[in-house]
Amino acid sequence: MTAQTFESIAARTAPVSTEGPIAWVRINLFGDFTTGLMTVIVLAGLLMVLPQFFSWAVLRAAWLPDYDACRVDGVGACWGVVAEKYRIIIFGRYPYEDQWRPLLATSVMLAMLVGSCTRSFWKAWLLPAWIVVLAFFFAVMYGDFAGLQKVETDRWGGLPLTIMLSTLSMMMAFPIAMVVALGRRSSMPAIRTVCTVYVELIRGVPLISVLFMASFMFPLFMPAGVSIDVLVRVIIGITLFAAAYMAEVIRGGLQAIPKGQIEAAATLGLSYWQTQYKIVLPQALAMVVPSIMNNFISLFKDTSLVTIVSLYELTGALGLALNSDANWRPFKIEGYLFIALIYFAFCFSMSRYSIWVEKQVNKGKAR
């Protein structure tokens, strides 16, 4: 056998570049025949639709709040409807001259929401702080103090109502869902049955009928003279509805926790609740973050159903704004696009936030 000599080979660059925008397009859009074909088909489809939409929505659009200008032939989108009606769309039936109050209350609540999404807010004072913020919200909205005019809850509306309904329902539904999910896996048959019946009953009916019941049937069961505000009943209805769905999602996460985790916690002397709180729930919830966010997003949009019990949140307020005004009624599409944009902004933010949360909770999995 001959002796082998070792010669080190100097590093060379790759023969075909894989970096830069041109390389990216070549690899990702025209990597092979099928990919290239799909790219062409999708581009052609976009070319067929987008220019016309752009022409309608921007080039030929009427921007001024003047309904006659919108009725001229050849005019595209009539954004004047938004310019004219945005106060009613956003604030609903809230008294016009007092609309700074929902604006202030909602801004504070939104600021708190955004803050609560960040790590620096995850402290023991978060819950008391929320109670203060919610008290502030209701006080400013309701008024009847310090010279503020009293505004009954049936006049609250628009975006503030949407945000408040979804925030409150999410915050209350989540803990209920956790307890119900644990309950469905309880070793005690009574608790298990109650939780299962609750979930199945609520899941078996549409939200709209839950809201109907909360609004119209519930008062029948109350003692005479006792009445609970319809807003409160609706919040409870949405909360119980959302909690049932969320409970099932969380239960899915609980089921994925290996038995060994619970046994290990037991041998370390942890109690049932300590085990759930420190071991099981953190891992189970981390697994179901995308599904929970899914629930939150659909809950946010489901609040639009409260219109049927005469609470005019964002969608309801749009109907209110246009149906009552024959001049602007034909321009519903533009109105709906406007609120669609608002809904989208919120839902997309939630979706992006969900990705960040996933990264946070999956730190231990990174190798």
Place this chain on the structure above:
Amino acid sequence: MAEPIIIFDKLNKWYGNNFHVLRDIDLNVALGERIVICGPSGSGKSTLIRCINRLEEHQQGRLVVDGVELTDDVKAVDDVRKKVGMVFQQFNLFPHLTVLENLTLSPMWVGKMPKKEAEAKAMAQLERVRIAEQATKYPLQLSGGQQQRVAIARALCLTPKIMLFDEPTSALDPEMIKEVLDVMVEMADQGITMLCVTHEMGFAKAVANRVIFMDQGQIVEQNTPTEFFNNPQNERSKDFLSKILGH
């Protein structure tokens, strides 16, 4: 002779109605004794040691651990669990907590120890299993052998009187088995009572005072390791040994 730290008295256990997994187990374990339990799979070895910290409930007979009889009484179970550490085949570390948090969890939440003190204690245990430099990592970032040593350190943080090992090296790559066994040998030298389900016969020879051979839910034979390996008395033990030492 001092009172045994663990007493099995005619203990029986069934899974369901028909699977009689432990049959009339009589066993006394002395303080500081090191016992290796072996036997074919399904012979009830794991179930036997899992009864000691009541991960499994027995249906008949008595089981007394350090003066506390294990019954349905939750308090008794809690009492016993504080004295018994356990190491599992699959490590069962908590993947969402760092190594250090895995160790401090029980001292802080069960022992109500201040964080600083718990961390000092945890670091001391990590030193003991020679893995202190990994304290801030997450379990899944470690090798199997490292994870199992962390699991041992976690159990030691309870300052247990008794340690149970349920096939601690069975899930490990061959080259990692030694690092775990080394740690266990050191523990044995420190006089802790150990019950270990394992087929590591080298470990049994080096450490055990007694080897117990189980088959079909019964203790078939028990003896000193030298006697057991060189001169097994029972047909089944002979057959078993010939199979695991056959190569």
